Amino acid sequence: MACKQSRAALSAVRRTAGIAAAVLTAAGVLAAAPTASASVVSFCEGLGATWDGQYCRTTVASERNALRDIKIAIPAEFIDDPAAGPVVRDYLSALVNNWKTVGVKMAADSFGEGNFQVFRRGPIASLVYRETYHADGPDFNNAYRTFTFDMSAGRRLQLVDVLKPGTDLAAIPPLAHPFIVRALDTAPPPHQPGSYPFVADRWTPDKVYSGGYKAWALTPDELVLYMPDYPVGRDSPTNFTPGIMQWSMDGGAVQAHIPLTALSPILRPEFGGT
Numbered sequence: 001m002a003c004k005q006s007r008a009a010l011s012a013v014r015r016t017a018g019i020a021a022a023v024l025t026a027a028g029v030l031a032a033a034p035t036a037s038a039s040v041v042s043f044c045e046g047l048g049a050t051w052d053g054q055y056c057r058t059t060v061a062s063e064r065n066a067l068r069d070i071k072i073a074i075p076a077e078f079i080d081d082p083a084a085g086p087v088v089r090d091y092l093s094a095l096v097n098n099w100k101t102v103g104v105k106m107a108a109d110s111f112g113e114g115n116f117q118v119f120r121r122g123p124i125a126s127l128v129y130r131e132t133y134h135a136d137g138p139d140f141n142n143a144y145r146t147f148t149f150d151m152s153a154g155r156r157l158q159l160v161d162v163l164k165p166g167t168d169l170a171a172i173p174p175l176a177h178p179f180i181v182r183a184l185d186t187a188p189p190p191h192q193p194g195s196y197p198f199v200a201d202r203w204t205p206d207k208v209y210s211g212g213y214k215a216w217a218l219t220p221d222e223l224v225l226y227m228p229d230y231p232v233g234r235d236s237p238t239n240f241t242p243g244i245m246q247w248s249m250d251g252g253a254v255q256a257h258i259p260l261t262a263l264s265p266i267l268r269p270e271f272g273g274t
Helices: 007-031 038-046 084-103 169-186 208-213
Strands: 056-061 067-072 110-121 124-134 140-150 155-157 216-218 222-227 254-259
Touching: 038 056, 038 084, 056 084, 067 084, 084 110, 084 124, 084 140, 110 216, 124 216, 140 216, 169 208, 169 222, 169 254, 208 222
Parallel strands: 067 110
Antiparallel strands: 056 067, 110 124, 124 140, 140 155, 216 222, 222 254
């Protein structure tokens, strides 16, 4: 997340957010470190990379002799699963190929890194990827890509699938309001609670800062929203005024942890609904 008041302020904010997120993600990766199964090694080699025991790694040299280091952690259980495998393989293949393509044009050394966490609630497994990547300039960016599967039924779930029939994502904010406000108040950089843009009505699923609730996960007792899912340049294309301070948000700048008990009126029974 960053305020575009100055380049220095932008750098400081992203470094702060990145360091905090890196600590959390590193812990998750260690807890769910993939094994060097034959399928992981084979998949990694298919990406034109090498498995080092924790990451699938490759390096791309650009036309201007800059190097891009690419490394992604691979969740073996999802790679091997009949339902999750094709989805996760397609995602990781597209991610690596995109980073390779961008790397060819880089003027300076850069990197792309993918780490993951896995959350479980009975047969429901949420795979959360944090992409950290460097393009141009002094800062790196973050994005969150999430995948939730009913492993027993062999299907991927969208967030609306967790809700009662006829209920849409707009039903979440009224019940989740205090928990979203708490996440906004504690999000970096330090700010006055309730000050723009850290106001709840700018983070509903129809607003750009929320990422449309596309990045989410189920834990045993919470719904976690990673907002936005991808870096956002500014609040809205229509509110840009030259000379007026604008905000940009890094992926996962605000992470709301919403108890499933608070959402029980709109959840299906198998997810804690009443």
